Amino acid sequence: xxxxxxxxxxxxxxxxxxxxxxxxxxxxxxxxxxxxxxxxxxxxxxxxxxxxxxxxxxxxxxxxxxxxxxxxxxxxxxxxxxxxxxxxxxxxxxxxxxxxxxxxxxxxxxxxxxxxxxxxxxxxxxxxxxxxxxxxxxxxxxxxxxxxxxxxxxxxxxxxxxxxxxxxxxxxxxxxxxxxxxxxxxxxxxxxxxxxxxxxxxxxxxxxxxxxxxxxxxxxxxxxxxxxxxxxxxxxxxxxxxxxxxxxxxxxxxxxxxxxxxxxxxxxxxxxxxxxxxxxxxxxxxxxxxxxxxxxxxxxxxxxxxxxxxxxxxxxxxxxxxxxxxxxxxxxxxxxxxxxxxxxxxxxxxxxxxxxxxxxxxxxxxxxxxxxxxxxxxxxxxxxxxxxxxxxxxxxxxxxxxxxxxxxxxxxxxxxxxxxxxxxxxxxxxxxxxxxxxxxxxxxxxx
Numbered sequence: 001x002x003x004x005x006x007x008x009x010x011x012x013x014x015x016x017x018x019x020x021x022x023x024x025x026x027x028x029x030x031x032x033x034x035x036x037x038x039x040x041x042x043x044x045x046x047x048x049x050x051x052x053x054x055x056x057x058x059x060x061x062x063x064x065x066x067x068x069x070x071x072x073x074x075x076x077x078x079x080x081x082x083x084x085x086x087x088x089x090x091x092x093x094x095x096x097x098x099x100x101x102x103x104x105x106x107x108x109x110x111x112x113x114x115x116x117x118x119x120x121x122x123x124x125x126x127x128x129x130x131x132x133x134x135x136x137x138x139x140x141x142x143x144x145x146x147x148x149x150x151x152x153x154x155x156x157x158x159x160x161x162x163x164x165x166x167x168x169x170x171x172x173x174x175x176x177x178x179x180x181x182x183x184x185x186x187x188x189x190x191x192x193x194x195x196x197x198x199x200x201x202x203x204x205x206x207x208x209x210x211x212x213x214x215x216x217x218x219x220x221x222x223x224x225x226x227x228x229x230x231x232x233x234x235x236x237x238x239x240x241x242x243x244x245x246x247x248x249x250x251x252x253x254x255x256x257x258x259x260x261x262x263x264x265x266x267x268x269x270x271x272x273x274x275x276x277x278x279x280x281x282x283x284x285x286x287x288x289x290x291x292x293x294x295x296x297x298x299x300x301x302x303x304x305x306x307x308x309x310x311x312x313x314x315x316x317x318x319x320x321x322x323x324x325x326x327x328x329x330x331x332x333x334x335x336x337x338x339x340x341x342x343x344x345x346x347x348x349x350x351x352x353x354x355x356x357x358x359x360x361x362x363x364x365x366x367x368x369x370x371x372x373x374x375x376x377x378x379x380x381x382x383x384x385x386x387x388x389x390x391x392x393x394x395x396x397x398x399x400x401x402x403x404x405x406x407x408x409x410x411x412x413x414x415x416x417x418x419x420x421x422x423x424x425x426x427x428x429x430x431x432x433x434x435x436x437x438x439x440x441x442x443x444x445x446x447x
């Protein structure tokens with residue numbers, strides 16, 4: 001009990017940080033800096049320096065100007081460390097704690113700037129990650145952390161793409177993570193829970209769509225006749241055990257039957273768009289993303305009894321829309337999102353997932369990078385699997401409901417902390433298991 005009390009006290013402290021930072025910022029804005037007899041502002045005192053937010057964008061700065069110089073030539077880098085620390089003081093199969101950490105490096109090359117080759121781009125990203133799977137220990141369907149998969153050091157994905165016809169056509173080929181592009185959340189990163197923070201959580205378990213950091217070989221064609229509308233399709237290796245089949249990500253392994261992916265989308269107020277319907281009479285912009293897609297795999301899939309049959313598919317839809325903006329030219333305000341996916345229940349155990357979320361950007365006007373977010377995830381066990389489990393004497397299964405609320409506090413431009421509270425009803429879709437609260441926080445440092 002003492003450990004739990006200490007842990008809860010720490011989480012409570014993290015949730016009070018936003019209010020404290022709001023008061024500190026307001027106080028520093030109201031107070032005028034002291035001046036000398038000449039009328040010149042005095043140098044900041046040591047105590048005030050502690051409260052200042054450094055202006056540099058990265059922990060290691062601009063590398064003496066080299067980072068900016070390379071970016072101007074079309075070569076950009078992104079390095080970061082991210083970690084989730086979470087625990088469930090009660091409920092679920094076990095009461096425990098777990099952490100997951102990741103170091104990722106990414107390089108992008110724009111050959112427009114580098115050698116004048118219009119529309120040609122290259123991307124590569126790899127990582128090191130390790131930790132423990134809290135969701136598996138508790139027994140949840142929706143994992144409390146969207147980072148968790150398998151401890152590894154791996155080249156995640158790499159591809160080369162060519163844009164044609166004034167960027168109306170894009171061809172991309174290489175090693176791709178399907179969940180990065182098909183079934184992914186538009187506002188991913190605003191939550192920690194997997195189906196909200198990354199992509200629908202049953203895409204791999206039902207159809208073997210590749211995910212990061214276990215990208216697989218693939219190719220994609222995207223056609224966007226207008227900035228507000230696109231259609232894209234891809235084929236990717238449906239490797240069913242990607243970490244074992246290609247442990248390092250260097251093998252470019254094509255195993256098992258492929259996935260055929262499709263998505264079409266409509267964008268409201270896309271970037272750099274000045275279309276009339278994207279702005280209100282006040283000049284405020286309300287961006288939105290509406291998409292529908294599907295994945296098909298022609299391989300063999302077992303039913304609840306283990307009998308294998310041909311093919312499986314999954315369809316999904318998602319709508320993400322800004323509904324309130326406080327000022328013109330600002331993203332301060334409320335964004336909402338809702339999504340669903342469905343796969344045939346005869347060969348898919350977790351065949352329905354629904355996500356609903358909302359986030360408020362800059363809840364305090366003088367902290368523009370902070371964010372508060374809440375979300376709900378509904379995960380359902382299909383009737384055939386539920387009935388078969390009952391025949392074997394297992395617990396009657398139904399659906400799991402998971403809720404999350406969090407606050408993202410941007411401490412500096414390169415560092416944030418994100419305390420979170422989650423609550424699971426009918427853990428693992430099993431009403432016999434006690435409901436489980438999960439508390440924790442995420443930290444991220446951009447280098």
